[in-house]
Amino acid sequence: MVLPMGKTFLVTGCAGLIGSHLCERLLAAGDRVVGIDNFNDYYDVRQKQANAAVLRSLEGFTLIEADIRDAEGVNEVVAAHHPVAIAHLAALANVRYAVGRTPLYNQVNVTGTINVLEAARTLGCPHVVFASTSSVYGNTDRLPFVEDDPCDRPLSAYPATKRAGELLGHTYHHLHGMTFTGLRFFSVYGPRARPDMMPFMVTDRIARGEPIALFNAGQMKRDWTFVDDIAAGVEAALREPLGYELINLGRGEPVLMADFVKLLEDRIGRSAVIETPPAPASEPITTYANTDKARRLLGYQPQTSLAEGLDALWAWYQNRPDSTA
Ligand SMILES: NC(=O)c1ccc[n+]([C@@H]2O[C@H](COP(=O)([O-])OP(=O)(O)OC[C@H]3O[C@@H](n4cnc5c(N)ncnc54)[C@H](O)[C@@H]3O)[C@@H](O)[C@H]2O)c1
Numbered sequence: 001m002v003l004p005m006g007k008t009f010l011v012t013g014c015a016g017l018i019g020s021h022l023c024e025r026l027l028a029a030g031d032r033v034v035g036i037d038n039f040n041d042y043y044d045v046r047q048k049q050a051n052a053a054v055l056r057s058l059e060g061f062t063l064i065e066a067d068i069r070d071a072e073g074v075n076e077v078v079a080a081h082h083p084v085a086i087a088h089l090a091a092l093a094n095v096r097y098a099v100g101r102t103p104l105y106n107q108v109n110v111t112g113t114i115n116v117l118e119a120a121r122t123l124g125c126p127h128v129v130f131a132s133t134s135s136v137y138g139n140t141d142r143l144p145f146v147e148d149d150p151c152d153r154p155l156s157a158y159p160a161t162k163r164a165g166e167l168l169g170h171t172y173h174h175l176h177g178m179t180f181t182g183l184r185f186f187s188v189y190g191p192r193a194r195p196d197m198m199p200f201m202v203t204d205r206i207a208r209g210e211p212i213a214l215f216n217a218g219q220m221k222r223d224w225t226f227v228d229d230i231a232a233g234v235e236a237a238l239r240e241p242l243g244y245e246l247i248n249l250g251r252g253e254p255v256l257m258a259d260f261v262k263l264l265e266d267r268i269g270r271s272a273v274i275e276t277p278p279a280p281a282s283e284p285i286t287t288y289a290n291t292d293k294a295r296r297l298l299g300y301q302p303q304t305s306l307a308e309g310l311d312a313l314w315a316w317y318q319n320r321p322d323s324t325a
Contacts, residue, residue: 015051018188034081126179181245187287215276223251232303
């Protein structure tokens with residue numbers, strides 16, 4: 001069954017990097033979008049407000065400032081708007097920030113996800129798409145990462161709580177007949193980049209002439225995936241309920257961090273001041289997506305090369321809303 005256009009979708013975490021691009025995409029296709037975000041200050045709130053301001057200016061968008069940890073609040077939104085499907089993206093991300101913060105990650109990523117699943121179950125929303133992460137694969141020699149690989153050795157509470165979300169999705173599918181697609185995103189970047197992630201931090205520090213920390217002297221690989229490609233994959237998953245599936249959304253082309261920094265230096269026209277600490281224990285050496293399943297089930301076809309994506313990131317960075325801060 002393919003869901004028709006012109007329906008209402010609920011997007012949690014709508015003011016974030018991926019959520020804001022997804023909302024724009026759904027609205028451009030003629031759908032209505034109800035977005036939930038709590039505008040927490042994990043990173044610069046002005047950036048989230050700027051993302052939300054773009055969405056507010058678009059026809060068919062409703063913003064609700066709410067916290068997914070508040071079950072009643074989530075229920076009220078679902079009851080009032082009857083979404084045909086939910087893209088559940090709101091979460092605390094970041095493997096390193098999670099270290100020492102397990103209770104908080106549990107509240108937001110596990111209890112928050114249960115609240116979304118419960119609202120969907122009790123109020124008749126049949127389909128949930130869940131933002132999972134490549135981090136669930138942990139440190140493994142099996143490359144590329146395939147969805148059937150074991151994911152039972154998480155390196156921090158962030159992937160542990162995301163894996164819990166994937167497993168809870170199965171429970172709701174099995175017991176309550178809901179459809180659930182967990183999408184494992186691989187290192188997402190682009191305009192509206194998260195200030196806590198490498199692409200923003202490296203760009204910002206090179207531009208300011210400040211040192212960057214390049215773990216293991218840059219001898220680590222990440223499968224960088226442009227945010228528009230991710231949003232296209234999430235849109236496809238929203239429109240195409242598949243029963244219960246876990247699907248990688250990456251580019252399938254891991255890049256050495258040293259090469260990634262070089263590409264940014266070329267764009268910024270300045271050399272990085274590089275420090276080379278060892279990688280923290282929470283960081284895998286390589287991430288590498290096998291994207292066969294996404295291509296087969298979702299028609300997923302990443303379009304944007306790393307060079308093009310970094311051009312877009314650099315262009316956005318220079319004109320971003322808080323660039324005078
Ligand atoms: N960006 C990546 O590389 C990446 C990789 C793997 C997985 N993911 C996952 O994708 C999703 C979106 O990530 P992103 O990069 O857009 O992050 P983001 O932080 O930019 O967006 C998440 C949004 O959720 C909101 N939020 C957080 N806690 C909330 C709560 N309790 N109630 C309501 N809203 C809340 C935040 O304010 C933020 O706007 C997350 O679930 C993340 O774990 C992202």
